[in-house]
Amino acid sequence: MSKIEKFELFKVPPRWLFLKLTTDDGLVGWGEPVCEGKAETVAAAVKELGSQLIGHSATDIEDAFQLMYRAGFYRGGPILTSAASGIEQAMWDIKGKALGVPVYEMLGGKCRDRIEVYRWIGGDHPRDTGEAAKEAAAQGYKAVKMNGTDELRWIDTYDKLEATVERVAAIKEAVPGMRIAVDFHGRVHKTMAKKLIHMLDEYNLMFIEEPVLCENEDEFIEFARTCHTPIATGERNYTRWGFKHMLTRGGVDIIQPDVSHCGGILEARKIAAMAEAFDVAFALHCPLGPIALAACLQVDFCSPNAFIQEQSAGIHYNAGYDLLNYMKNPEIFKWKNGYCELLTKPGLGIEVNEDYVREMAAKGHDWHNPVWRDSDGIIAEW
Numbered sequence: 001m002s003k004i005e006k007f008e009l010f011k012v013p014p015r016w017l018f019l020k021l022t023t024d025d026g027l028v029g030w031g032e033p034v035c036e037g038k039a040e041t042v043a044a045a046v047k048e049l050g051s052q053l054i055g056h057s058a059t060d061i062e063d064a065f066q067l068m069y070r071a072g073f074y075r076g077g078p079i080l081t082s083a084a085s086g087i088e089q090a091m092w093d094i095k096g097k098a099l100g101v102p103v104y105e106m107l108g109g110k111c112r113d114r115i116e117v118y119r120w121i122g123g124d125h126p127r128d129t130g131e132a133a134k135e136a137a138a139q140g141y142k143a144v145k146m147n148g149t150d151e152l153r154w155i156d157t158y159d160k161l162e163a164t165v166e167r168v169a170a171i172k173e174a175v176p177g178m179r180i181a182v183d184f185h186g187r188v189h190k191t192m193a194k195k196l197i198h199m200l201d202e203y204n205l206m207f208i209e210e211p212v213l214c215e216n217e218d219e220f221i222e223f224a225r226t227c228h229t230p231i232a233t234g235e236r237n238y239t240r241w242g243f244k245h246m247l248t249r250g251g252v253d254i255i256q257p258d259v260s261h262c263g264g265i266l267e268a269r270k271i272a273a274m275a276e277a278f279d280v281a282f283a284l285h286c287p288l289g290p291i292a293l294a295a296c297l298q299v300d301f302c303s304p305n306a307f308i309q310e311q312s313a314g315i316h317y318n319a320g321y322d323l324l325n326y327m328k329n330p331e332i333f334k335w336k337n338g339y340c341e342l343l344t345k346p347g348l349g350i351e352v353n354e355d356y357v358r359e360m361a362a363k364g365h366d367w368h369n370p371v372w373r374d375s376d377g378i379i380a381e382w
């Protein structure tokens with residue numbers, strides 16, 4: 001039986017952290033254990049958790065998760081679960097390669113042949129959204145997402161909200177059939193969010209994401225009472241327990257765990273099943289690199305309530321780097337009419353270009369999100 005022998009980490013631009021896991025019989029698996037802006041912290045957590053896994057069976061994934069999550073007494077949160085997620089992804093990659101099957105084959109098998117993908121437009125401060133939507137449509141996308149607003153105070157002026165509505169209207173006019181998601185990014189406080197959701201309701205958005213921060217998720221139930229736009233959230237929630245109250249309380253239409261933050265592939269699949277029991281849709285968060293995206297797709301192909309996948313091709317964070325550069329088989333992420341076709345190779349289905357990874361790791365990165373302040377100097381949500 002293959003045993004875990006070696007952990008190697010690669011901090012690569014634009015803002016990612018890759019993990020190469022090697023077994024005593026020479027199998028290799030890749031994972032992406034990163035929390036954006038906290039790569040060094042997660043790397044330290046991977047080393048600490050990994051030291052307990054040396055000599056552990058490389059294919060007893062549930063046991064490894066239990067060890068990483070429960071045996072350490074302190075649990076959860078973005079750092080520890082992101083570290084565990086990347087390790088868990090690499091173990092699935094190894095297990096799939098050992099058995100010669102894609103990961104979804106070990107999670108019940110495929111229940112779809114392809115999954116829709118959407119792309120980001122407009123950047124941090126979205127402008128010229130009509131033109132950007134036209135470009136996305138020319139690339140075959142049927143759905144886009146954009147940030148909703150600039151920085152906002154607790155109580156702010158309505159012209160900032162009207163600007164958001166204008167940018168949505170510009171997309172509708174430029175590409176009438178384009179489905180639109182608007183990410184409030186937790187930037188909007190509840191009073192302004194209530195108003196903006198109401199103003200956007202007539203545009204039949206695909207969803208509004210993080211209308212308020214997840215720490216204020218009690219508000220979702222109120223939003224659901226007063227508007228008809230689907231509400232999505234979940235990129236800053238971790239493990240089944242992080243979604244339990246959200247699902248039982250209601251008010252959320254789409255949950256968006258991140259397979260590199262929530263606990264990994266099996267944890268994401270379990271969260272999808274929990275959501276399914278509440279008739280809640282599933283759309284994995286993924287503004288990350290190619291390994292995380294491959295891990296997401298493995299979950300999508302075996303989760304009935306998954307309906308669309310985020311991905312980072314063309315995203316504003318990537319600036320000069322592309323997820324395809326890190327792959328030897330980039331063709332698997334060449335979308336056809338806005339869909340990703342079923343991945344068929346063993347494990348995660350991605351062939352990592354290790355030479356390029358090593359070259360880029362020598363360069364590294366020091367990515368942190370921008371710090372925003374409002375006109376009076378107060379820190380604003382980014």
Ligand SMILES: [Mg+2]
Pocket residue numbers: 183185209210235
């Ligand atoms: Mg988001």
